[in-house]
Amino acid sequence: MIRGPDVSRLKCMPDIHDRLHRTFFRAVSLLSARAQGRLLHLFFQWVHQAPDPWRYETEPYEIGKYEMTLRHIPDRPYRRALDVGCSEGAFTRRLARAFPQAECLGVDVSDHAISRAAAKAAGSARFAALDFLNEDPGGMFDLVVCAEMLYYVGRGERLRLVFERFRTFMAPGGVLVLVHEWPEARRLYRHLDESPGFRKMAEHPCEHPERSYAVTVYERVEPASTGPERSRRAMGAGEGPGQAVLDERAEPGHQLIDRRGGHRLDPHDVPRHGQPQDLDGHHPRPLGGIRRVEHRRQPPGELPVDVLQEQRF
Numbered sequence: 001m002i003r004g005p006d007v008s009r010l011k012c013m014p015d016i017h018d019r020l021h022r023t024f025f026r027a028v029s030l031l032s033a034r035a036q037g038r039l040l041h042l043f044f045q046w047v048h049q050a051p052d053p054w055r056y057e058t059e060p061y062e063i064g065k066y067e068m069t070l071r072h073i074p075d076r077p078y079r080r081a082l083d084v085g086c087s088e089g090a091f092t093r094r095l096a097r098a099f100p101q102a103e104c105l106g107v108d109v110s111d112h113a114i115s116r117a118a119a120k121a122a123g124s125a126r127f128a129a130l131d132f133l134n135e136d137p138g139g140m141f142d143l144v145v146c147a148e149m150l151y152y153v154g155r156g157e158r159l160r161l162v163f164e165r166f167r168t169f170m171a172p173g174g175v176l177v178l179v180h181e182w183p184e185a186r187r188l189y190r191h192l193d194e195s196p197g198f199r200k201m202a203e204h205p206c207e208h209p210e211r212s213y214a215v216t217v218y219e220r221v222e223p224a225s226t227g228p229e230r231s232r233r234a235m236g237a238g239e240g241p242g243q244a245v246l247d248e249r250a251e252p253g254h255q256l257i258d259r260r261g262g263h264r265l266d267p268h269d270v271p272r273h274g275q276p277q278d279l280d281g282h283h284p285r286p287l288g289g290i291r292r293v294e295h296r297r298q299p300p301g302e303l304p305v306d307v308l309q310e311q312r313f
């Protein structure tokens, strides 16, 4: 039998390995999304020739990371959970045990990985071989987990495409949990942090002598309901005059001013959605614009002020 690579051994030279790794996958992401998906399929089929190439079943570091991830998933009665890039399902099985009421689906681009995942799970979770860049997992999910996978997505525009796909498969109020190397996670999630479709709920960096990582939790929000509703909540308990809250739009009845010049703006003048944009040459898709408005709580009796911090479409 041809043995696959022992990927876990590369951890002993993290700098060189990570640099080559990121450069390679960024170059692959210059292709169309379809061609990138085909190459990822070939690559991860090769990686998964031998079982458990990252030693997810046995490495104390990986097992500790799974436990930490589960600890930080908000405790809610999830109905459908998706594990994107699940490899052989070591975490998907834990997820299914932790949330027995939820239907759990693990997806991975490698069918070698998926057939082992299905055999190990023995019916406790479902699995599907698909390329998440181009193929749909089917239906909506109120919990999505994606761990150690975004490095392979490559350049920023492709990451944006993946975040847009997370949004498409998640119902408003759904929870997205990302687990990646720290502090690289900050770079990987930059576009998500700017997206009006998600709100960061919590970030838990875990310093580790072997390799630090963070568990970051986002909530899928409906841009139309993020303004007044969210800012009312955010400006409630525990916040005093002068404290600022970031949101995506001005509240009705507030003054909206430009951060640089302090000019007053008409909230209705400012568009909230961008034009459809072709991300991969095949699927024009609308992208939400980026807009950050800082709500400043004023002393009682004074008109609240909203400051436009950033706007890009």
Ligand SMILES: C[S@@+](CC[C@H](N)C(=O)[O-])C[C@H]1O[C@@H](n2cnc3c(N)ncnc32)[C@H](O)[C@@H]1O
Pocket (backbone or CB within 6 Å): 037, 040, 044, 054, 056, 084, 085, 086, 087, 088, 090, 091, 107, 108, 109, 110, 113, 130, 131, 132, 133, 146, 147, 148, 149, 152
């Ligand atoms: C490093 S492993 C992480 C496995 C798992 N999330 C964990 O942390 O235990 C990354 C996985 O992502 C999968 N993957 C990479 N690109 C993918 C894509 N476009 N669609 C689906 N899976 C993908 C790979 O096959 C691989 O199994």
